Amino acid sequence: MSGYEARFRVWRGDEHGGELRDFTVAVNEGEVVLDIVHRLQATQAPDLAVRWNCKAGKCGSCSAEVNGRPRLMCMTRMSVFDRAETVTITPLRAFPVIRDLVTDVSFNYEKARGIPAFVPPPELAPGEYRMFQRDVDRSQEFRKCIECFLCQDTCHVVRDHEENKRAFAGPRFLMRVAELDMHPLDAAERSGLDRRRTAQDEHGLGYCNITKCCTEVCPEGIRITDNALIPLKERVVDRRYDPLVWLGSKIKRRSS
Template identity: 80%
Template sequence: MGSYQASFRVWRGDDESGALQDYTVEVNEGEVILDIIHRLQATQAPDLAVRWNCKAGKCGSCSAEINGRPRLMCMTRMSTFTEDEVITVTPMRTFPVIRDLVTDVSFNYEKAREIPSFAPPEGVAPGEYRMQQVDVERSQEFRKCIECFLCQNTCHVVRDHEENKKSFAGPRFLMRVAELDMHPLDAKDRQKAAQEEHGLGFCNITKCCTEVCPEGIHITDNALIPMKERVVDRKYDPVVWLGNKLFKRSGSKS
């Protein structure tokens, strides 16, 4: 594929109003969407606002929606589109627009602050932490998250229902709760918090978050579903319920 002229439709506007604008931009072999957005800034729209940093799929900054699908602009190759295809680039729909392709993602940082950090048991010093390799590997996948918030953006629980944002942490942060719950030394009751404080019950495991994750993290299968299973076992399994009651009773006598 050599150079050619591509048709782009880019959303321009702010938090009050905006619309899609048409552009024709040169495309060269090997380029990605972010390259074209930068060329558009350099040649036709110097005031176009876009957030980016590493251009290597590791900072999560350039999240947007390309032809309606949440993606990283730096990881979406132009070769995946035909030369006569009109490519639409819009800001993430779930978060308020600041200007053009830049959205206000502060919702995610607010949810992050609501989750208490790792809490080791009393009497265990940092140098005394010990984990089995199987426990390390179990949650290692979740640490690949680059905070692009594409999973948060595509989750219909908040995407289609603004009123849920207050009580639902979203897949990225429920994954964080699940990761902490899997840690054998974490002393906090993550299961109760997931259900009562972070809205785990809102998730109906449609896997849309997993589908858009640029790091290929199996958010639904490896974090959310196992977390739901542990919460349900604890609350409804009669054997688990009886065991919890007996454990609490024996503990209160000591």
């Protein structure tokens, strides 16, 4: 692809309001959207605010919405767009705008602090943990998360209903709860912490209706819905409604 001039519409503004502004920017072969944003800063809009860091799809910093789809700008090649179309870049819609393409994602860090950490088994010392490889592989998928928060942004429970944010942790952090609940060495339940109950009652698992929109935008290809949220929902249902599971938990609690 030889160089050409592309039309862009970029959102400019702050928490008080803003607008889409039109620009024409040179595009060269092999470039990504973040390259164009940097060229725009260098040539036409030096005060354009944008968050970025690694430019390699591993830090999650340059999240934005490109033509309405949550994406990493550093991983979105210009070659996926028709030369004649106008490329629109806007900030993540689910979070408050600070300025231009930079949003306040502190909501996510607040939710992260609300997820209790791994509880080590008291009978094992560090270095004595042993797990089957299949258990390692299962949780390793979730650890690929780069915390770009694209899944949080596209989840309609958060995106379209601001009032849900207080009660709903979102797919990224429900995935974290699922990872810990699946961990064969996590001793949370033995310490009195019921991760499945907290997932439902404190982190809003019931709000999720498994539309898989979070999975569709994950740049790491994590199957958030199929491998984390649906299994977690199944565990919650078993705990609450399966009479055998319920009876077993009662017997185990009484014997302990």
